[in-house]
Amino acid sequence: GAGVSQTPSNKVTEKGKYVELRCDPISGHTALYWYRQSLGQGPEFLIYFQGTGAADDSGLPNDRFFAVRPEGSVSTLKIQRTERGDSAVYLCASSLTSEIGELFFGEGSRLTVL
Amino acid sequence: QKEVEQDPGPLSVPEGAIVSLNCTYSNSAFQYFMWYRQYSRKGPELLMYTYSSGNKEDGRFTAQVDKSSKYISLFIRDSQPSDSATYLCAMSGWDYGGATNKLIFGTGTLLAVQP
Numbered sequence: 001g002a003g004v005s006q007t008p009s010n011k012v013t014e015k016g017k018y019v020e021l022r023c024d025p026i027s028g029h030t031a032l033y034w035y036r037q038s039l040g041q042g043p044e045f046l047i048y049f050q051g052t053g054a055a056d057d058s059g060l061p062n063d064r065f066f067a068v069r070p071e072g073s074v075s076t077l078k079i080q081r082t083e084r085g086d087s088a089v090y091l092c093a094s095s096l097t098s099e100i101g102e103l104f105f106g107e108g109s110r111l112t113v114l
Numbered sequence: 115q116k117e118v119e120q121d122p123g124p125l126s127v128p129e130g131a132i133v134s135l136n137c138t139y140s141n142s143a144f145q146y147f148m149w150y151r152q153y154s155r156k157g158p159e160l161l162m163y164t165y166s167s168g169n170k171e172d173g174r175f176t177a178q179v180d181k182s183s184k185y186i187s188l189f190i191r192d193s194q195p196s197d198s199a200t201y202l203c204a205m206s207g208w209d210y211g212g213a214t215n216k217l218i219f220g221t222g223t224l225l226a227v228q229p
Binding site: 004031033040041042043044045048055056059091093095098099100101102103105106107108 | 120204
C-alpha cells in the first residue's frame with residue numbers, strides 16, 4: 001500500500017506479557033517515528049530512527065520499551081512485562097527525511113493490557 | 115504545566131460557522147508550528163505547517179502564529195460536517211536535536227460540525 005501500515009491494529013494482552021508492534025513505513029522514507037497516544041491526549045514522542053539507527057530514544061518511558069529497525073525499513077516496537085499503564089494507541093509515522101516536514105501517520109496499534 | 119496547552123472541547127458549531135481553535139505554549143524555542151487533523155480511530159494527518167510568526171492560508175483554513183504571545187490559532191471558514199474531527203496542534207524547535215519531526219502535541223480539540 002501507499003501509506004504507513006501498522007500491525008496488529010488491536011492487541012489485547014495480560015499484564016506481564018511481551019508484545020511486539022510492527023510498522024511498515026512509506027517506501028523511500030528514511031525517517032521513522034513512534035508515538036504513543038493515551039485516551040484524550042495528544043501523541044507523545046517515543047523514539048525516532050534515521051535509517052537503521054535510533055537517532056533519539058529520549059521518549060521511551062523505561063527500559064521495558066525497545067525498538068529496532070534492522071534494515072532501515074520495517075520497525076518493531078517491543079514492550080516487555082507489560083503493565084496496565086501501557087494501554088494506549090501506538091502510532092508509527094514516517095517522513096522523507098529527518099528534517100522538519102510532513103509526518104505521515106499510520107492508523108495505530110491499539111494496545112490493551114488487562 | 116504542560117509545554118503545550120489546548121482546550122479539549124468538545125466544540126459544537128452549526129454548518130457554515132467560522133471555527134477558531136487555539137493553543138498556547140511555554141517554550142520560546144519552538145519555531146515550527148503545525149495543525150494535524152485526526153478522525154476517530156485514524157492516525158493524524160497534516161493540515162497546516164508554518165514557520166515562526168505570521169499567517170498562512172490554504173483554502174478554508176488559516177493558521178496564525180503569534181510568537182510574542184506564544185499563541186497559535188487555526189481558523190476554519192464555512193465549516194462542514196466533514197470537518198468533524200479532533201484537531202491537534204504540534205510544535206518543534208531547534209532545541210530538540212535540530213528541527214526534526216520530534217513534535218510536542220497539544221491534547222487536541224474535538225470539533226463537531228452540526229448539519
